[in-house]
Amino acid sequence: MTRARRSVAGGRSKRRPAVTEDQELLDSDHNNGAWIHTDPWRVLRIQAEFVDGFGALAELGPAISVFGSARTDPDDPYFQLGQSVATGLVNAGFAVITGGGPGIMEAANKGAFKAGGVSVGLDVELPQETGLNDFVNLGINFRYFFVRKTMFVKYSQGFVVLPGGYGTLDELFEALTLVQTGKVSASPVVLMGVAYWAGLFDWLHERVAADGNIALTDVNLMTLTDDVGVAVQIMADAQSASSL
Numbered sequence: 001m002t003r004a005r006r007s008v009a010g011g012r013s014k015r016r017p018a019v020t021e022d023q024e025l026l027d028s029d030h031n032n033g034a035w036i037h038t039d040p041w042r043v044l045r046i047q048a049e050f051v052d053g054f055g056a057l058a059e060l061g062p063a064i065s066v067f068g069s070a071r072t073d074p075d076d077p078y079f080q081l082g083q084s085v086a087t088g089l090v091n092a093g094f095a096v097i098t099g100g101g102p103g104i105m106e107a108a109n110k111g112a113f114k115a116g117g118v119s120v121g122l123d124v125e126l127p128q129e130t131g132l133n134d135f136v137n138l139g140i141n142f143r144y145f146f147v148r149k150t151m152f153v154k155y156s157q158g159f160v161v162l163p164g165g166y167g168t169l170d171e172l173f174e175a176l177t178l179v180q181t182g183k184v185s186a187s188p189v190v191l192m193g194v195a196y197w198a199g200l201f202d203w204l205h206e207r208v209a210a211d212g213n214i215a216l217t218d219v220n221l222m223t224l225t226d227d228v229g230v231a232v233q234i235m236a237d238a239q240s241a242s243s244l
């Protein structure tokens with residue numbers, strides 16, 4: 001499979017930025033108030049990222065986003081799980097979308113790539129940026145986190161979430177919030193790594209739902225499984241149901 005690597009931001013160097021574009025936008029005291037003049041123009045750059053992202057992904061077809069830790073080693077069992085579920089998703093006719101970085105992202109891209117599928121990496125400018133992993137065949141570089149997050153949601157029909165930290169939790173809860181509030185049509189969310197997620201799942205049941213802050217149906221937006229076949233079948237069933 002040929003590799004199409006695109007940079008939404010254009011020919012940026014691979015040097016680590018001292019200050020990222022997100023930081024310049026979000027730190028309001030940055031640049032001694034120069035933002036008063038630069039932010040209105042920054043909107044055009046943000047707009048261009050949306051345009052380029054939409055252009056690159058418009059014809060992707062059915063796809064599943066796989067989220068998980070950037071720090072998982074290739075010899076970790078969760079790396080193997082991420083690779084296997086991505087292979088299963090490709091065999092079921094899905095493209096696989098990740099953040100394009102190391103760890104679980106690389107595992108999922110590897111599984112998709114080696115299965116001959118479309119392996120998307122949505123990379124983002126970070127101070128500790130590592131660049132796209134070697135198993136991405138449709139790669140896009142974003143400067144703005146929120147633009148990139150829009151792409152995960154807009155071009156995925158479901159989400160598979162493996163163990164991870166704040167980044168993964170942010171992506172998981174964004175997907176859940178959008179489904180819960182009806183901002184996107186019901187999309188399956190599968191958590192893989194039952195031992196890892198069980199504590200969170202129990203807390204959501206026993207504390208968050210019990211206190212009335214979410215409904216039990218909100219907890220049930222997620223399925224916990226370690227079984228690749230089950231995860232893939234959930235995505236395939238949802239896809240068939242949505243195309244009826």
Ligand SMILES: C/C(=C\CNc1ncnc2c1ncn2[C@@H]1O[C@H](COP(=O)(O)O)[C@@H](O)[C@H]1O)CO
Nearest residue numbers: 067068069070071099101130164165166167168
């Ligand atoms: C931390 C290291 C590299 C970071 N590189 C990343 N590249 C692309 N996407 C990333 C990166 N780090 C986080 N993400 C996104 O968040 C999720 C993982 O975050 P977590 O905090 O590690 O759980 C992941 O799904 C990405 O979308 C050097 O090791």
